Amino acid sequence: MTTDKSKYQTFEEFGFKKDILKGVKEAGFRLPSPIQQQAIPVVMEGKDVVAQAQTGTGKTAAFGLPAMNNIEGKGAVKLLVIVPTRELASQVSEELFRLGRYAGIQTVAVYGGQSIGRQVEMVGRGAQVVVATPGRLLDHLRSKRLKRFEPSMVVLDEGDEMLDMGFLEDIEAIFQFLPKERQTLLFSATMPPAIRKLANKILKEPVAIDVTPKDVTTNVDITQRYYVMEEREREEAMVRLIDTESPGRAIIFCRTKRETDALSTTLVSRGYASKALHGDMEQRQRNDTIASFKKGRVDLLVATDVAARGLDISDVSHVFNYHIPFDPQSYIHRIGRTGRAGKKGMAITLVTPLEYKELSRIMKVSGAPIKYKEIPTLNEVRKNFMDDLLSKLEAQEVLDEALQILDLVNDADQLFEVASRALSALMDAKEIAGPDRIGLNSQQVQNMIRRAKERTGPYGRTQKGSRFNRPGSRSGGRPGGKGPKGAGSRPGGYKKKGSS
Numbered sequence: 001m002t003t004d005k006s007k008y009q010t011f012e013e014f015g016f017k018k019d020i021l022k023g024v025k026e027a028g029f030r031l032p033s034p035i036q037q038q039a040i041p042v043v044m045e046g047k048d049v050v051a052q053a054q055t056g057t058g059k060t061a062a063f064g065l066p067a068m069n070n071i072e073g074k075g076a077v078k079l080l081v082i083v084p085t086r087e088l089a090s091q092v093s094e095e096l097f098r099l100g101r102y103a104g105i106q107t108v109a110v111y112g113g114q115s116i117g118r119q120v121e122m123v124g125r126g127a128q129v130v131v132a133t134p135g136r137l138l139d140h141l142r143s144k145r146l147k148r149f150e151p152s153m154v155v156l157d158e159g160d161e162m163l164d165m166g167f168l169e170d171i172e173a174i175f176q177f178l179p180k181e182r183q184t185l186l187f188s189a190t191m192p193p194a195i196r197k198l199a200n201k202i203l204k205e206p207v208a209i210d211v212t213p214k215d216v217t218t219n220v221d222i223t224q225r226y227y228v229m230e231e232r233e234r235e236e237a238m239v240r241l242i243d244t245e246s247p248g249r250a251i252i253f254c255r256t257k258r259e260t261d262a263l264s265t266t267l268v269s270r271g272y273a274s275k276a277l278h279g280d281m282e283q284r285q286r287n288d289t290i291a292s293f294k295k296g297r298v299d300l301l302v303a304t305d306v307a308a309r310g311l312d313i314s315d316v317s318h319v320f321n322y323h324i325p326f327d328p329q330s331y332i333h334r335i336g337r338t339g340r341a342g343k344k345g346m347a348i349t350l351v352t353p354l355e356y357k358e359l360s361r362i363m364k365v366s367g368a369p370i371k372y373k374e375i376p377t378l379n380e381v382r383k384n385f386m387d388d389l390l391s392k393l394e395a396q397e398v399l400d401e402a403l404q405i406l407d408l409v410n411d412a413d414q415l416f417e418v419a420s421r422a423l424s425a426l427m428d429a430k431e432i433a434g435p436d437r438i439g440l441n442s443q444q445v446q447n448m449i450r451r452a453k454e455r456t457g458p459y460g461r462t463q464k465g466s467r468f469n470r471p472g473s474r475s476g477g478r479p480g481g482k483g484p485k486g487a488g489s490r491p492g493g494y495k496k497k498g499s500s
């Protein structure tokens, strides 16, 4: 299931028409996501597909692009997408419209609570794509209201959610009305027995695709945590966490080359053996840095995703996400650098309250159990350090030379003096500094999570206001335009042009 093995590394390689490619380009997609790499060629061959993939993985384009690529001219509904909720119907219809507009594709969203007459009219006017919720669709089909409705491709999206919501009967009934000669795709985040049973009924010799990143996210050897701080506290938070964690060997991921350089310089000035690794470095310099890290002369490697790609370094105790990665796949790749070969690993992600939305999407898509923790205060770091020191002292073997020195000390006062100075020497080796408190406390984080949940729909998606009501839009409209709050935010799963 890995991206690297696929031969489809660009959208051009799929052989799409130029109008479809234009839509892809305008949408800002640069590289196909794993589900797109795997599903698009199979769908283009006309095969049925059962795919395990979650929202945010780019599955809409994975079925939408090949389907729309095959649509010639106007006049009849060729692609039917069945989704569980109205929000999703709007979202998917909007995405398909965006990708297919240059190829002359018209989409209509069909769901309950909306004028029946208008939906019928929009479909009758020659839309080629209908995105519908089961109840309303069945209603239309039973009353034979939809004209020119001959879908040659049917997509069942979020199958498990659909069954959880009790739509199984409706779906089975809908299929009675659909052409027997058709291509059918089933997408589901999970594959419980009920979904497999449904798949057996509606699909013919389907190709199975699975892009759920189970291997890394369920690796119990990797502890995954996130910490929340304000942007201005990021660097201090990083230093504090390194101080607390005392990583053996760590990779710290940054978003830009400049950031790797700046952070590495700070870390060196704070006494850490750190080096930056990024794409602008000469090959020799890169190799030297990697060799130093492998040999343990450098403990902290501050790197960009691109520079760290393909690095095979074992024994990494910690992965720090100084900045959250752009998409779930990168998160998985990053944290997969630790916890290898049965060893324990720690993956730590820093986020600002604004970035929390990205983090929760990564958690949802990857299923990664990332737990919140408060950034330790300066006093806690000191206490940790002292506890550490005490346990190290307890474990320390007593050397003959030390006994010889103690022999020279003859009274208790002097003994106390020597012990105090010896401890001070050990503590001096480590500078513990900075503000006492960094980042948001538990209460503030709970409020932040609550607010984020309020902004998202019942299925964890950011609810969008419909843009279908705008004049000139070709999609089915939502009367009154009562879009839920949080309108307009993009649930984007992949890096868009200019987003960095």
Ligand code: AMP
Residues within 6 Å of the ligand: 027, 028, 029, 030, 031, 032, 033, 036, 054, 055, 056, 057, 058, 059, 060, 061, 095, 490, 491, 492, 493, 494, 495, 496
């Ligand atoms: P989906 O899983 O279809 O809901 O897609 C999640 C988000 O990722 C949507 O906002 C898409 O526009 C975006 N997206 C899908 N594929 C790509 C891609 N290859 N590159 C960049 N963004 C993408």
